[in-house]
Amino acid sequence: MNKAAPLIEAAKAARKRAYAPYSQFHVGCAVESADGTVALGANMENACYRLGVCAEQSALAAAQQAFGLEKVRRLIVVGGPADSGEEAGAPVTPCGGCRQAIQEAAALSGHDIEIVCCDHTGEQSITTTIRELLPAAFSLGD
Template identity: 60%
Template sequence: MLLPKVELMTDEELIALAREAAAKAYAPYSNFCVGCAIESVEGEVVTGANMENACYRLGLCAEQSALTAAQHKFGLDKVARIAVVGGSDATICTPCGGCRQAILEAAQLSARDVEIICGSGDGSAVEGHTIGELIPFGFGPANLSRPA
């Protein structure tokens, strides 16, 4: 029996959702608003935005926010693509090191080299990467042995 083909969003549609999420960011200290949209292998989408805190260390990245929503909606093992945009100029926004590690966790759980579409805050530039390109030789669940 053939399953119906899932229609996934275009890169532009996924980036647009990340931009909408960035508009909802709480970034009064840096004024660097970041939005993230995550699409599952079944076409479901969740979003997240960064949320700063006066105690800077307690802030939350957009990717972490969206990954938490993804886990609750469809599971990290079903993450297919991620779009990240941020800032206000032509500089392309990529996930920070901590977010790359969190995305690697989802990628290893799913056995997919998750695609990450990165965009500039002003909408003038977009580039695609995989998590394998952004965190080569990453350490994650696949590196941990489980007790017998």
């Protein structure tokens, strides 16, 4: 069995709580700590577009409160159009700003955080790391 399967299911459940009336693109995120504790987040849009929050940012904020960013080890992203149906789609990866936020957690933890990027069904996925997604990131020393 895929060791990320329970986290994918958690991220899918979080996706169902997304608030995306403008883009209709729903994303859920699960952040796992070193001890297996999980924090969830979903994207939340706003009529003032710049006030929207990505699922990854939402989940990282919850993770900070639940166990601290220094304990983050893995992040699962599940997303796609709201009306995607049962058919698999393309995996969704974190945007540039979210990659930078994940890098911050990686710098605090001293670990290259694993990121599993999935489509809305959780069936199509790619597994990568923050170093692979953002090789020239700003870090704590910058």
